[in-house]
Amino acid sequence: MGTTVHLKFSAPDAVEADTAANAVFQRIEDLEETFSDYREDSELSLLSREGNKAPRTVSVEMFDLLQRSQQISEISRGAFDISIGPVVLLWRQARRTHQTPDPEALLRAKALVDYHNIELDPQNRTVYLKREGMKLDVGAIAKGYAADRALALLKSRGIESALIDAGGDLRIGAPPPGKSGWTVSIDSPDTAKGRTGCTLVLHDVGIATSGNIYQFAEVGGRHFSHIVNPASGEGLLGSASTTIIAADGITADGLATALSVLPPTEGLRAIQAVPGTQAFLVRQSPQGWQYFSSPGFPRTCDELRKRGN
Numbered sequence: 001m002g003t004t005v006h007l008k009f010s011a012p013d014a015v016e017a018d019t020a021a022n023a024v025f026q027r028i029e030d031l032e033e034t035f036s037d038y039r040e041d042s043e044l045s046l047l048s049r050e051g052n053k054a055p056r057t058v059s060v061e062m063f064d065l066l067q068r069s070q071q072i073s074e075i076s077r078g079a080f081d082i083s084i085g086p087v088v089l090l091w092r093q094a095r096r097t098h099q100t101p102d103p104e105a106l107l108r109a110k111a112l113v114d115y116h117n118i119e120l121d122p123q124n125r126t127v128y129l130k131r132e133g134m135k136l137d138v139g140a141i142a143k144g145y146a147a148d149r150a151l152a153l154l155k156s157r158g159i160e161s162a163l164i165d166a167g168g169d170l171r172i173g174a175p176p177p178g179k180s181g182w183t184v185s186i187d188s189p190d191t192a193k194g195r196t197g198c199t200l201v202l203h204d205v206g207i208a209t210s211g212n213i214y215q216f217a218e219v220g221g222r223h224f225s226h227i228v229n230p231a232s233g234e235g236l237l238g239s240a241s242t243t244i245i246a247a248d249g250i251t252a253d254g255l256a257t258a259l260s261v262l263p264p265t266e267g268l269r270a271i272q273a274v275p276g277t278q279a280f281l282v283r284q285s286p287q288g289w290q291y292f293s294s295p296g297f298p299r300t301c302d303e304l305r306k307r308g309n
């Protein structure tokens, strides 16, 4: 999944700590084999290649992730869409060549993007991709999902106090012994390099930040984000970050990507349908930095940068 995973947890002794850590890393290795975009033999790659020929039986994990991802597509009215694969491929090329994608190729790729064409059959646990050429990209939720599975595995071993960091997508369990929570810093594009955007103390949540601080294609001096608007097929422009706190990692990860695409007020409205979810958005505008947050987001982020909403 192109990332590094860090674990922090408290176990009764060092032997149990080692055994548990090894079990978690094995679990993540297995998930990598399922969801990897880069491995030709991953279950995901096979599904993209074969899923249009006939409904295809998939693993429990794959079906679970696809179902959750369809929910996030519904909540965000398609701003989040894992059938974005063909378009993302073109923007990955743009990142290498520093040229925007060919408009016709982009149109053809965009025509293949529609989550309604991912047909899930829970009875038979099969997936059918209705259009030939569709390609799934789970880059926007797989890390959050892996972090959830890692925490669940630790819990099953009796380890409650844990933090899983899957490349910046965090799944947090019970607080460390004697503390009220885990201290987490959020990166934000409006602060100087090396300074954190804000610090929160959290437990029993997932938290994820999406943005274009690290990943973008540079074309003609403009920075196109690795996040694409499915409606236009364009990489997002403008400096921004979107932080979501949710009940679990997959929801936080998915919604952070979704709310990166949606206009701020629409995004904040959309998450009202998801209990336990809070958002903090930083957007660049000609007038300077703008901040948006849901009412329940922890107010410590410099009092949400000194303004109210």
Ligand code: AMP
Binding pocket: 079, 080, 081, 082, 084, 088, 137, 138, 139, 140, 141, 210, 211, 226, 227, 228, 229, 230, 253, 256, 257, 261
């Ligand atoms: P994240 O960093 O979690 O926001 O995920 C970004 C990744 O998700 C990109 O690198 C793409 O692989 C994929 N992606 C880009 N745009 C979208 C979108 N609108 N919906 C779902 N996945 C996307």
Ligand code: MG
Binding pocket: 139, 140, 141, 208, 210, 252, 253, 254, 255, 256, 257
């Ligand atoms: Mg995401």
